Every structure is written in structure tokens, then in C-alpha cells.
Amino acid sequence: MAESVASAQTYYGLDIGGTKIELVACDQNMQVRYRRRVATPTHDYDAFLQAVIDLVTHADADIGSAGLAVGLGVPGVVDRDSGRQLSSNVPALTGQRVGPDLQARLSRPWYLGNxxxxxxxxxxxxxxxEGYASMFGAILGTGAGGGYCLDGRLIAGHNGIAGEWGHWSVPAALLQRHGLPVLDCACGLRGCMERYVSGSGLALIHQHVGGDVLDASAIAQRAEQGDAQASQAMRIHRDLLGYGLAGLVLTLDPHVIVLGGGLSKLDALYRDLPAAVAAHLFRGPRVPPILPPLFGDAGGARGAALLARQRHQAARP
Structure with a gap:
């Protein structure tokens, strides 16, 4: 998608996912005017860097001018001492200094965020x-992660990892209830929430109960049609996800939860999740609204562009 966005106030945002890299160009009002995406080279770091550079240079050519600054939303965390990345969903990034490496290849301000x-x-x-005093954005895609905002301001935390609920441990008793094994996670821990509540987690649960190898959308569709194994997988997934979101309510008490990632497209979640969350809360707390994202798949990339604008303006003399 491309429209004329040539402007001194154009900002690029890139969302790095486990399956795709998406670039958007936003105008001065942070409206998305251009989009382009490619598959993520998950195990080849040089190919990853080249894919990002190609996206930026293609955007420059298509738009007719260079973006003022680039924001990069990268999965995982950055070691504060070495500046090196740890990313379970894009292994090629682990141990690499992504920001400096991109800066060396394309002379332009780059700003990295989760x-x-x-x-x-x-x-x-x-x-x-928009308009809520606080919110939690819960990603349910290749993995599970999130972010917390107060009055529209991102709270990143002391280590920059606020919102990493995907690496909370699922209680052994809850796994035993559903006969699920304790799974290793690429982060180095075991039994992490994302191994069960992500899209790949739902697919794993479906296989565990005897179902075919299917993606999450196909499982949800079969469940709506009354398939027994798909329905069982959805019930187990909903219980585990309800537990995870209940933990967010008890810890952060957000005024609203917005779902993102591939599973955010499943209508059944918005119908069934409130009761699943309530089942893991004591009497009294109310489950906040659980909403689909307004920006859909472009949300992470637009947020990276917002991050670039904020940090670039703050860095000006």
C-alpha cells in the first residue's frame, strides 16, 4: 500500500515478528500512509539485516523521500551491559547488537524498542x-508478550521488560488439570505462559488432545463447527489464557486489555475470555473490557514509528 507521504515529518516504524517484518510510514499525525512486509529470516542474521535495509530503501524510493527517523520494534530484551539482544522468537538476533549494526549500514537515526x-x-x-487511564496490550502471536501504558505513556520498567507476561510460569497444578507437560522455553526457563497461550501453543494443545496439525484459526473454526477435539483444545487454551490475564488484572489492574497478534482475530476470544478471566479472580475485582486492536497487524509498526518520533524529538537540541 502506498500513498504520497513525502514530508520532513515522515517516520518509519518496523515491527519484527517471528514470521514477518512489516514497515509502515506515518505522516506527522501518525496516520499510516505506506506499508510493506517481507518474511523474517529467523536464523540468518546477515539476511535479517539485509531484509530490514531493503525495506527502508524500498520505502524511500516508493515515497520519494527518506523517513526522518526509524523505529524498530524488536522481540525480546536487550542486555543493559553489553547492548546485545536476547530473542526467543527470532534466534538470529540473540547475541547481536542490532541497533549499531543497522546504524552502520544505513546512516539515519534508529530507535529500538520492544x-x-x-x-x-x-x-x-x-x-x-484511547481515552482509558491505563491499558495493557497483550500480544498472542508466535509468542506472547505485552506492554503497559498509563495515560498514553509507555511504562517500560527498570530493565525495559515491563509486560513480559509470556514468561511467567504456568502453575504445575494448572498444567496437571489438563494433562499438559512442562515445556522448555527458548528463553531458558520452563513452563512459560507463551508456550501454551500463543498461536503455536494452541496448535500444540490441539495435537496433545489427539487433533491434527492445524493452525490456530483452523482450530477455532473447527471448534465453532462442533469438532470435539478442537473444542477441547479451545477450552484448555481459554483456561490457561484466562489465568494469565487474571494475573495481569491482579498485578496492574488495567482499565482495558487490548489483544494483538494472530489470535486477536478470533471472535470467540472476546465472547469467552471475560468469564475465563473471572474464574481465576477472587470475588470483587471486575474483569476490564477485552478489546480487539484498532490498528490490527499494523499496530506494532505504527507504535515503533511513534517511538521514533518521541525519541527523535527528545534528542533534538
Whole structure:
């Protein structure tokens, strides 16, 4: 998608996912005017860097001018001492200094942030959570992560990892209830929430109960049609996800939760999740509204562009 966005106030945002890299160009009002996406080279770092550079240079050519600054929403965390990345969903990035490497290849201001936090920022500013005093953006895609915003301002935390609920441990008793094994996670821990509540987690649960190898959308569709194994997988997934979101309510008490990632497209979640969350809360707390994202798949990339604008303006003398 391309429209004329040539402007000194154009900002690029890139969302790095486990399956795709998406670039958007936003105008001075943070409206998305251009989009382009490619598959993510998950295991080849040089190919990853080249894919990002190609996206930026293609955008420059298509738009007719260079973006003022680039925001990059990257999965995982950055070691504060070494500046090196840890990313379970894009292994090629682990141990690499992504920002400096991109800066060396394309002379332009680059600003890195967590991809899930960028999604939350986008939905807090002009998105589904606009007007709410606080919000949590919960990503349910290749993995599970999120971000927390107060009054439209991202709260990244002391280590920059606020919102990493996907790496909370699922209680052994809850796994035993559903006969699920304790799974290793690429982050180095075991039994992490994202191994069960992400899209790949739902697919794993479906296989565990005897179902075919299917993606999450196909499982949900079969469940709506009354398929027994798909329905069982959805019930187990909903219980585990309800537990995770209940933990967010008890910890952060957000005024609204906005879902993102591939599973955010499943209508059944918005119908069934409130009761699943309530089942893991004590009497009294109310489940906040659980909403679909306004910006859909473009939310993380738009949030990265927002991040670039904020940091670039703050860096000006």
C-alpha cells in the first residue's frame, strides 16, 4: 500500500515478528500512509539485516523521500551491559547488537524498542485504548508478550521488560488439570505462559488432545463447527489464557486489555475470555473490557514509528 507521504515529518516504524517484518510510514499525525512486509529470516542474521535495509530503501524510493527517523520494534530484551539482544522468537538476533549494526549500514537515526511494547503504545495513542487511564496490550502471536501504558505513556520498567507476561510460569497444578507437560522455553526457563497461550501453543494443545496439525484459526473454526477435539483444545487454551490475564488484572489492574497478534482475530476470544478471566479472580475485582486492536497487524509498526518520533524529538537540541 502506498500513498504520497513525502514530508520532513515522515517516520518509519518496523515491527519484527517471528514470521514477518512489516514497515509502515506515518505522516506527522501518525496516520499510516505506506506499508510493506517481507518474511523474517529467523536464523540468518546477515539476511535479517539485509531484509530490514531493503525495506527502508524500498520505502524511500516508493515515497520519494527518506523517513526522518526509524523505529524498530524488536522481540525480546536487550542486555543493559553489553547492548546485545536476547530473542526467543527470532534466534538470529540473540547475541547481536542490532541497533549499531543497522546504524552502520544505513546512516539515519534508529530507535529500538520492544515489539510488544510498541503495539501497546500504538493502541494507547489513537487506538482501541484511547481515552482509558491505563491499558495493557497483550500480544498472542508466535509468542506472547505485552506492554503497559498509563495515560498514553509507555511504562517500560527498570530493565525495559515491563509486560513480559509470556514468561511467567504456568502453575504445575494448572498444567496437571489438563494433562499438559512442562515445556522448555527458548528463553531458558520452563513452563512459560507463551508456550501454551500463543498461536503455536494452541496448535500444540490441539495435537496433545489427539487433533491434527492445524493452525490456530483452523482450530477455532473447527471448534465453532462442533469438532470435539478442537473444542477441547479451545477450552484448555481459554483456561490457561484466562489465568494469565487474571494475573495481569491482579498485578496492574488495567482499565482495558487490548489483544494483538494472530489470535486477536478470533471472535470467540472476546465472547469467552471475560468469564475465563473471572474464574481465576477472587470475588470483587471486575474483569476490564477485552478489546480487539484498532490498528490490527499494523499496530506494532505504527507504535515503533511513534517511538521514533518521541525519541527523535527528545534528542533534538
Amino acid at each position: 515489539d510488544c511494547q510498541c503495539f501497546a503504545l500504538s493502541e494507547a495513542q489513537g487506538g482501541a485504548a
